[in-house]
Each structure stands twice: as structure tokens, then as C-alpha cells.
Amino acid sequence: MYRRRDSSRLPILLTFSLLALALASVVALRLGLLPGVIAWANERAARPAPSYADAAPAITPTDTPTATPSPTATPSPTPTDTPTLTPTAIVTTTIVTITSQLEKTLSPQPTVLATGPDSTPMLVPGRPWPTPDPAAAQDHYWLERPIGPGGQIYANAWYPYGTDARGQYLPHHGVDIVNEEGTPVLAVAEAEVVIAGTDAEHVVGPEPNFYGNLIVLRLLRTYHDQPVFVLYGHLSEVNVQPGEIVQPGQPIGRVGMTGIALGPHLHLEVRVGQNDYAHTRNPELWLKPTPGYGTLAGRLINAEGRTWANVPILIYQAPRLDRIWQQVYTYLDLPDINPDDDWGENFMLADMPVGQYRIETKVNGRIYRQDVEIKEGQTTFVIIQTVD
Ligand SMILES: [Zn+2]
Structure with a gap:
């Protein structure tokens, strides 16, 4: 889900804009693209052992970035505090x-x-x-990745579960896995299809037409005696029917940007107990680490x-x-x-x-x-x- 909050939150976005690239860079790192993107974002001068304990304003980098900022970035955030050091206890x-x-x-x-x-x-x-x-x-990494090895399999670190991307978006009830339109999405586990279609008439998120074309699976196994649902949102295609049993890795639809989405991505949600917007959990505690x-x-x-x-x-x-x-x-x-x-x-x-x-x-x-x-x-x- 990508929906901007009202523009009055913009100053917050600007304050943290440099970190946007730092966070985005973790994806690059995972893909082996690594480079200096991380370096500039949080480089903090020539302090011998910088940390919060140095009273350096750690969340507002002081260096001049050498990489190109994102469109929303401002190039020179200023530290908000320069506290006087007192002896540490x-x-x-x-x-x-x-x-x-x-x-x-x-x-x-x-x-x-x-x-x-x-x-x-x-x-x-x-x-x-x-x-x-x-x-x-107990760990419960029961879910395979919903995107195959040819695509981006990691969630966007800038907008994780339970956060609002520094005030930029609505609170996130899932994770976003950015891929090109049409990338196949795969069943994450052995499951029954319980919803396959759109949320135009039935509210699945906070309002109708929020997730667009979507699929909801119910796992065939339960968790602490509760059902577990996995929602795929913003799809361009839905290729399964309600009642179907799917196997992990089986293609079930394709990435899109239907509903409220600024660009093509898979919104993945895990729901425990009930299939509604109030019962989500962090999917990253369910997706098996690579x-x-x-x-x-x-x-x-x-x-x-x-x-x-x-x-x-x-x-x-x-x-x-x-x-x-x-x-x-x-x-x-x-x-x-x-x-x-x-x-x-x-x-x-x-x-x-x-x-x-x-x-x-x-x-x-x-x-x-x-x-x-x-x-x-x-x-x-x-x-x-x-x-x-
Ligand atoms: Zn999302």
C-alpha cells in the first residue's frame, strides 16, 4: 500500500530524507550492488568512535552526500541538536x-x-x-518468498510493517516487494484460496478499492490454533479461484498496481485469527530467511x-x-x-x-x-x- 499522507507531514519527510537512500541501499546491498550509497548517508565526520554517546546527532547526517539524493531528498539537513557532553554513567x-x-x-x-x-x-x-x-x-518461518528468483524477493526496507515511512504514508499493515508489472507472484505455502478477485465491493482493507485485484490464502496449517491468512494486493492478474488448493511456489497471479498504489509492487500481508485489517502481523517474521x-x-x-x-x-x-x-x-x-x-x-x-x-x-x-x-x-x- 502506498498512499501519501497529507502534505503537512512534509517537514518530517525532509528531515529524514537522506536516510531514505540509506535504507533503500540495503536492497542494493542484498543484490550485490552495495557501493558507497550506504557510506555517504550516515557517514559522520572524522569522529574516532561516533555513536549516540558522542552526542552526535546521529539521525541527521552531517556529511555532504556524494550520491544523488532521491527526488524527495534535501541535500543538506541540519543537525537539530548539539548537546554538551557530560560525563557518561x-x-x-x-x-x-x-x-x-x-x-x-x-x-x-x-x-x-x-x-x-x-x-x-x-x-x-x-x-x-x-x-x-x-x-x-518459536520461530515460524513458514512462508516461501512470493516472488521467484528472477525478481526482487526482498521487502522494501523504507516502508516496513507498522511504520509510516517517516510520516510519508499511511501506517503499513504489510510489506511491499517492488517488482515490474507482470512479474509472477507465487503461493507462499500450501493453502486454500479464500478470496480471488477485487475489493471493489467487499472491504478487505480500510476501504473499498484499496488493494485492487487481490488474493487471500488461508494456510492449511494453523498457528496457536488460529487460522493464518496471506493477502496479495495490487495485482494485475489473478489466476486462481476461491476454493482452490495451491502449493508453495505455484504461480497464482501477477504483480500490478491496482487499487491504491503509486507503482507496481506486491503488497503482502499476514493476518492471524481473522481475515481483516485489524489482525495483521509483520510478514517478515513469517517469510523464511534466505x-x-x-x-x-x-x-x-x-x-x-x-x-x-x-x-x-x-x-x-x-x-x-x-x-x-x-x-x-x-x-x-x-x-x-x-x-x-x-x-x-x-x-x-x-x-x-x-x-x-x-x-x-x-x-x-x-x-x-x-x-x-x-x-x-x-x-x-x-x-x-x-x-x-
Ligand atoms: Zn503496502
């Missing part, structure tokens, strides 16, 4: 790192770095967030277990801990944006190359930092519970 908090499946480890030395006051607006905690025990969580890749998921909550919504999470890839590799935002605090039943995450990044990473975030003047390892085919889960 390192205290232990309840950050834990848990890797799913057989190896579950608690991080021995999580850190909280207190910094001086700055001009960052004070964050207000949202609703109580579900907090299932990640040590008991070889050599793993998943980061986590929960950023306050001391009372309330969600910190729409907060940047900075990700550094070892050994380059001096530049931001990727940035994600915690989910918006909306009643129809849901955490995974097993994990209870409110942020995640899928399709990360295996290896060592550092995660940092900042809540009301304190920096929270955690080193994590991403393992092949697994979810590495991080809990960051703030002290306030």
Missing part, C-alpha cells in the same frame, strides 16, 4: 539479548549511557505492550512495559561500528498494528547478513546500546527496557 539495566532456538544467551554487559540534556522532544510512552517471553518463542541471512527483532518498552513508539533504532554492522549501517523505527502505537504472538516485538529488521552488529537507541536523554549476533535462519531478539 554506565549502569546495568534489563537489556537482554536472546537468540531463538537452541542457543539463548543473556548479554553479560548491557549498557546505558546517560547523556546531557538536548533538544530532542521528550517521548511519551504508549499503551501497555504485550510481552511474551522470548526465551519460549541462506546467509537472519533476522533482528526486539522490543523497546519503558519500565512499566509500555511501548516507545516511532523511535529510531540505529544498527551498526561490525567491524564498522563508526557508521550507521541501517536504521529502523519502532512500530506506531496503533490498535491495529500488532506484535507477533510469539515474539512481542515492536521493531525488527529482516534479511540481515549473518555477523556481529551493534544496536543503539535513545530515549529521553539516555542511550541504550547492545551488541548482537545475527545467525543464519534465526531470529535474534533484543529487549530494551528503559529506566524511566
Whole structure:
């Protein structure tokens, strides 16, 4: 789904526009196109060990980009704060790192770095967030990729589940996989077709004609005794009928841009329990990681277990801990944006190359930092519970 929000949100877009390319670049990286796109986006001068703890305004790069900005980018965002450094205090908090499946480890030395006051607006905690025990969580990567190897198989990192692309679009209830018009879309699992047609008459999203030509599958297996639905939106062709049983990898339709879509892409949605817009989950905790890749998921909550919504999470890839590799935002605090039943995450990044990473975030003047390892085919889960 791609729908612009009203233009009053434009300043937000501009503030973060450089990061748009940084995030888009992860796709290029996955395709082996990598290059300096990442480098410029978040390069932060010649600081010896830049991080939030340097009080550098990490989300507003200070370098002059050498790559061509996107059409919506402004070339010279200015830092919004230059706080005075105060001595940092390192205290232990309840950050834990848990890797799913057989190896579950608690991080021995999580850190909280207190910094001086700055001009960052004070964050207000949202609703109580579900907090299932990640040590008991089970991965459920049941879904194959809905696009074959000839196409783009990774979701657009700029507009992930539960976010609004820095205020640019409506809150996202799925993920977008950008491909050329006519690219075949494939069944992700053994499933029954429950909807095949359009949403012109039957509301499947927030309003009629939202997803255009669409298919909804119901998996033949259940999850915690609940049905699991997978929705394919904006198709140019639908090649199955309701009641049909499909097999993973079977072509069922083609990528298009029907309904509300700015360009051809597959909008993929996972719904648990009921087939409606309020029961979505993050599809990237369902799509099987590709070889050599793993998943980061986590929960950023306050001391009372309330969600910190729409907060940047900075990700550094070892050994380059001096530049931001990727940035994600915690989910918006909306009643129809849901955490995974097993994990209870409110942020995640899928399709990360295996290896060592550092995660940092900042809540009301304190920096929270955690080193994590991403393992092949697994979810590495991080809990960051703030002290306030
Ligand atoms: Zn979408």
C-alpha cells in the first residue's frame, strides 16, 4: 500500500530524507550492488568512535552526500541538536539479548549511557505492550518468498510493517516487494484460496478499492490454533479461484498496481485469527530467511512495559561500528498494528547478513546500546527496557 499522507507531514519527510537512500541501499546491498550509497548517508565526520554517546546527532547526517539524493531528498539537513557532553554513567539495566532456538544467551554487559540534556522532544510512552517471553518463542518461518528468483524477493526496507515511512504514508499493515508489472507472484505455502478477485465491493482493507485485484490464502496449517491468512494486493492478474488448493511456489497471479498504489509492487500481508485489517502481523517474521541471512527483532518498552513508539533504532554492522549501517523505527502505537504472538516485538529488521552488529537507541536523554549476533535462519531478539 502506498498512499501519501497529507502534505503537512512534509517537514518530517525532509528531515529524514537522506536516510531514505540509506535504507533503500540495503536492497542494493542484498543484490550485490552495495557501493558507497550506504557510506555517504550516515557517514559522520572524522569522529574516532561516533555513536549516540558522542552526542552526535546521529539521525541527521552531517556529511555532504556524494550520491544523488532521491527526488524527495534535501541535500543538506541540519543537525537539530548539539548537546554538551557530560560525563557518561554506565549502569546495568534489563537489556537482554536472546537468540531463538537452541542457543539463548543473556548479554553479560548491557549498557546505558546517560547523556546531557538536548533538544530532542521528550517521548511519551504508549499503551501497555504485550510481552511474551522470548526465551519460549518459536520461530515460524513458514512462508516461501512470493516472488521467484528472477525478481526482487526482498521487502522494501523504507516502508516496513507498522511504520509510516517517516510520516510519508499511511501506517503499513504489510510489506511491499517492488517488482515490474507482470512479474509472477507465487503461493507462499500450501493453502486454500479464500478470496480471488477485487475489493471493489467487499472491504478487505480500510476501504473499498484499496488493494485492487487481490488474493487471500488461508494456510492449511494453523498457528496457536488460529487460522493464518496471506493477502496479495495490487495485482494485475489473478489466476486462481476461491476454493482452490495451491502449493508453495505455484504461480497464482501477477504483480500490478491496482487499487491504491503509486507503482507496481506486491503488497503482502499476514493476518492471524481473522481475515481483516485489524489482525495483521509483520510478514517478515513469517517469510523464511534466505541462506546467509537472519533476522533482528526486539522490543523497546519503558519500565512499566509500555511501548516507545516511532523511535529510531540505529544498527551498526561490525567491524564498522563508526557508521550507521541501517536504521529502523519502532512500530506506531496503533490498535491495529500488532506484535507477533510469539515474539512481542515492536521493531525488527529482516534479511540481515549473518555477523556481529551493534544496536543503539535513545530515549529521553539516555542511550541504550547492545551488541548482537545475527545467525543464519534465526531470529535474534533484543529487549530494551528503559529506566524511566
Ligand atoms: Zn503496502
